[in-house]
Amino acid sequence: MTVATESIAYDVVVLGAGPVGENVADRVRAAGLSAAVVESELIGGECSYWACMPSKALLRPVIARAEARGVPGLSGAVQGPLDTRAVLARRDAFTSHWKDDGQVAWLDGIGARIHRGHGRLDGTKRVTVTGPDGGRLILTARHAVAVCTGSRAVLPDLPGIATAAPWTSREATSAQRVPARLAVVGGGVVGVEMATAWRALGAEVTLLVRGDGLLPRMEPFAGELVARALTEAGATVRTGVSVTDVRRDGSTGPVTVVLGDGGSVEADEVLFATGRAPRTDDLGLDTVGLAPGSWLTVDDSCRVEGSDWLYAVGDVNHRALLTHQGKYQARIAGAAIAARAGAARNGHAGTGAGAVPGSGAGAGPWGVHAATADHRAVTQVVFTEPEIASVGLTLAEAEAAGHRVRAVDYDLSGVAGAALYADGYRGFARMIVDLDRETLLGVTFAGPAVGEMLHSATVAVVGEVPIGRLWHAVPAYPTISEVWLRLLETYRDGTGPS
Template sequence: MTETETIAYDVVVLGAGPVGENAADRAHAAGLSTAIVESELVGGECSYWACMPSKALLRPVIAQADARRLPGLAPANQGPLDAGAVLARRDDFASHWKDDGQVQWLDGAGIALYRGHGRLAGPRAVTVTAEDGTVTTLTARQAVVVATGTRAQLPGLRGLDDVRPWTSREATSARTAPGRLIVVGGGVVAAEMATAWQALGSRVTLLVRGKGLLSRMEPFAGELVGEALAEAGVDVRTGTSVESVTRENGTVVAVTGDGERIEADEILFATGRAPQTDDIGLDTVGLEPGSWLEVDDTLLVPGTDWLYGVGDVNHRALLTHQGKYQARIAGSVIAARASGTPLDEAPWGANVATADHHAVPQVVFTDPEVAAVGLSLAEAEQAGHRVRAVDVDFASVAGASLYGDGYKGRARMVVDLDEEILRGVTFVGPGVEELVQSATVAVAGQVPLDRLWHVVPPFPTLSEVWLRLLEAYRDN
């Protein structure tokens, strides 16, 4: 290992995924010299193994499901998807796992890229170890931003490494569809990947430890998605745990808590995420390696005046768009503090807004889609709000009928009865992903219900569900 030089920047960012890129871009745009460190591909998990390839896999599935609900589209109604064409398009969306374009963007933006493993080396210092063993030390005059994201968390089953299980990475980058696939988990990754690979020709068995899918969302969301998966041919088993896994002559054998043996060609564990902080030098600044980074609403790690944690590593919301929002806030905060500009840390501050995490939007790209923002009914009640849930079936919405026969969907708004605002909104149904932004505006902006009456939805669209929800609130 050869140390070469020490180079000073105003800001050093660990992790060049979308979150790290946004933090670096915002800091550099404010006139701060900025470096970013990445050990894998510039563009991160989202670009190559998560958001982009997974949605590229799912879009044809949803398009075909929409087509099957409509008359006059016979070719789209027949037969399975062309798996080869879908996977080839997926490869395009993942840039064939090459980061040339992302690197070009960094170069054009004037952000210095250091390839290698980055570790904190005490306050305001980062060492970067390149593949050839060369070590470069970067010092930060203003801030170090940790944006290293998360990795798949596998269960502690004996011999699991020998099985070579899929994680979300293998599930989004596989070259062919396995004949039989076991999916373990009940969250977003499990539901989406079961949806995709079933449609691409795999015989999927979905093993869910809990009572149902998408347990962190409104109960009807998981119920409707689970019903649709079963109708599509997925063997959905709730209340089922995996006690052991082996690979015998190339075949995966999973044994459930009931002693049943389930065989497959591959097994995907979608059982949670862990922070990528175990080997980034947290111990050199008095923090616990492998831990989530606690931050305040300016994304600063308490007890420091230079260390920031943005995106998944702070565990506020494991979503790319929310991490990018946090990164924009952090970049602006760092720039303001560097220039001595006072911060307006009140919500919706005119100078530098603090990071809000009460109106987080999310879409699950299954068939039907799930789109939600803010608190579920259970979360709102647990938080101490006096609330009421208002439910509407999409059958009452004229725009839903245009999606074809058999449209199944439901909407819920969680109303704060004391403040007459919305604490949360959930939509389930085909096409609802485009409704979530209007719900996010209503929840994040704390729009009074009496003002929402004057937001007129166009006819005939799915957005008429807003009028139906308001009418249900008024009439009951």
């Protein structure tokens, strides 16, 4: 057995160098604490190389072309196919060609120490790193260890899947050629975004969804509009179907996806977009009394329940599996770690707005040490055609939580700015009003360019802005954001659904 040759102590040890781990390191370094970051893959993580950046680089020309086709005087110039080589080259540029030099330089710039290798917990405040050469290093943390290892795609346990070489989100965002036929299993965000991208790049796409609609965690109209657009683009959308078997002819031949109704779909590649699991399998959780492979339950400062030193930030805590929410948690956790470290050095718990969580105003809802938005204001944009943008609760979620609410709806095509944006603009908006407080619990937009409108809704939800005050937030004319005025008028006049 290889013996560890070195032991180094830091104030904070971060496991995982994706956006979440990078932000934890940044926040604790800004507070004057020393930090080590351990990573076995590319510095920058899933988002930079296999998720957010490559997927949106693939989708941007798709969306731009679709919107341009609705503008007379321009539509005739964009009727041809996309330049696939240029689209893929731009995607590759946004991933830095799967090289992490820039991200390494950024971590070096903030003074965080990078350790390449596989990190495992090895008891309280202790991490063992096995390097690429097999050597071992012991890292000890004076104050905290933050688990920021993210999540991985899950493949279902189906006959034949082990030899079928299916795509997951990683292959779907990094493929270097367009498959002639692509079967996509799953109607969530990854499924619909990748169906949109690869269909526009020329693949014959079949989307297979077990449920009765797309985007099941969002307002129903969102999935309906995306399904309609995919169908109009030439994709086949099948709902209410299950996959029972996957078979590939040889190592590179076509794939047969066998369905529960006795039918099948033939494809050259099959993408399974059917869920995520935490990257905690081989993390040494058992050495600190936790179950390997589990999601980690945390408080609002992202500290693991039952611990005074272990944090789980980002996907691993299963609160909101989105990069921006993970980075938000990282800012909260970094501030909490720094506050607790300061209190420990000073020998007291601290008080006031910057206090250690649990001892002052900083720990309350919307405080500097409380990730309140994970409960009340999660934001998400689905980069399909049309775009979907949402914040906070859906109508179903609000009712299930026991709120007395009203959904206020408006057809976005009735807004002057939308009509100017493109002929045949198709979209919809909904706000969820808490009738007892007359504030917003959630907002969902569906339509071209609505992603850039989301932050106004987020400010309204997070700020708990009263409906009466929103009347004084005057939208510029003629913009799509004038929908805010129409929603408020509908609420005042009582013409929307109750």
